[in-house]
Amino acid sequence: MSEEKKNAPSNFIKNMIEEHNRTNRFGGLVHTRFPPEPNGYLHIGHAKSICLNYGLAKEYRGKFNLRFDDTNPTKEDQEYVDSIIDDLNWLGVDWEDRLFFASDYFDQLYEYAVTLIEKGKAFVCDLTADEIRRYRGTLTESGKNSPYRDRFVEENLDLFDRMKKGEFPDGSKTLRAKINMAHGNINMRDPVLYRILHVPHHRTGDTWCIYPMYDMAHGQSDSIEGITHSICTLEFEDHRPLYEWLCKNIGIYCPRQIEFARLNLPYVVMSKRKLVRLVKEGFVRDWDDPRMPTLKAFRRRGYTPEAIWDFNERIGVAKVKGMADWKLLEHCLREDLNRRATRVMAVMRPLKLVIENYPEGQVEELDAVNNPEDDSAGTRKISFSRVLYIERDDFREDPPKKFYRLAPGRETRLKHAYYITCKEVIKDEKGEIIELRCTYDPKTRGGWSDDGRKVKGTLHWVSARTAIPAEIRLYGHLFTQSDSEKGLKEEEDFTANLNPNSLETLHGYVEPSLKDAEVGDRLQFLRQGYFCVDPDSSSERLVFNRTVSLRDSWARIMKKKKK
């Protein structure tokens, strides 16, 4: 069996890896990792990092680790560990037996710190947080040395040991690297390596009251695990010199840190702070509200992991900060769903339609194809009768040009059923159309006419006597502005840009074959879009989320006309 391999486009990281392989820098190995901090839920931006790291390991037949960067017990929690693992499994990521935690290395990290002290490369500093800030200098002025910088090694060793033993209160002392307070890169101005935190850790409990900072943990964990390419986002570029300085001065293997631009999507927010507010202040239902950019939300909305992978492969990887386009994500989704989703008929905004010449009480079973893209999906029976519902949008009393659907006196096709002709429009006292009276042509059963007569439009429908009522949720962008901070007035914050119409709830009808649909089932509602069964569904009530609409060229024609 030959497997057609997609031409994954090149990017600067692959070029770098290939250069490393050419020069044998890492012995031809590629070993990556995804290093989340367990302090929140994964979102679509994390997916880019995951796909990148895991994808590279796969492509170069290397290894991939999952490592939680859990060095700040004040923010982290087991709940997030579980949630992150769940999302990674959903994405199909396999770290085999390599699930690690930075906290697994606390003993080793402590020894590394001792090594630095012994080499005269680190010292215990008694400055307060405020003092440290003042001593650090500014972007343009160099800092000045801490008065504790020249403590003897023995004293530093003793103090650090006592920090570990819990002799000092939070914030009273830190361990700092001894580098250069005049360095242009502020990260090199004697950065804090360890701080005192009398806080229990979700994994190590009360074992520790000193915890390493990011810089003292991340690169060292990479080193311990034999990571070759430590891929992170752009804002860590300034940390690379420190990453390398620490490896070198501790005297351990040094991976290569590579920085790439994180993913940004318009009309949504990705920052943890903002996401929390949306949930806490009730702007969305929860972390998995289908309007959220969290992976949980994408999952609930009906997105497939395959689509997310495809999207990430297509947006590429670079150092240019940019905005990805929802249109591309949606394209990837439709492409995947088109292949796999069963077609069914559902009416979102029902309009009653009575076929006057169809015998009262008669019911017919008609054949319907389940998926024209997949013959193996087979066919099903759908029942036809005298009273139906069609989509309100599929009828126009005064049809504009190029409107192919139903209109007074016009003949059109009911999908899989018959040609019908609209004879009469019935309105209520307010002038609202409440019912259509039509006739059908019995000779067009199945939707064909053998006299060569053609109709332009084909409508979806459900039979009133068998249709199941359903709640249908349509989603729009969370924000009205591509950037949630755009155009805010003086006193407003980003929530002022929330889209008040991001959720529209409809009550329609679906065909009876959906009676036993299960949560998560993905379907195409013919001519409308892809939908999935929401967990809010019960045996009493079916709830569908619109995952994404179908491309709608009629809507585009109308839009153009308006302009």
Add this chain to the structure above:
RNA sequence: UGGGGCGUAGCCAAGUGGUAAGGCACCGGGUUUUGGUCCCGGCAUGCGAUGGUUCGAUCCCAUCCGCCCCAGCCA
């Protein structure tokens, strides 16, 4: 005014001394019992700007312009 990055089409993004890949979007056409899918075609005399080197520059050099990140005992 310190340090680190980035500027190729509406959005992403390859290429890097030999005359601008690809995808999305968009436009036009064909097929179609989904105005879906699919198929065909179009879409940068141009690579932030200006000089220079060269037979030849998006690529090398110089200068300039624009944007982003960094002053947590967060990651």
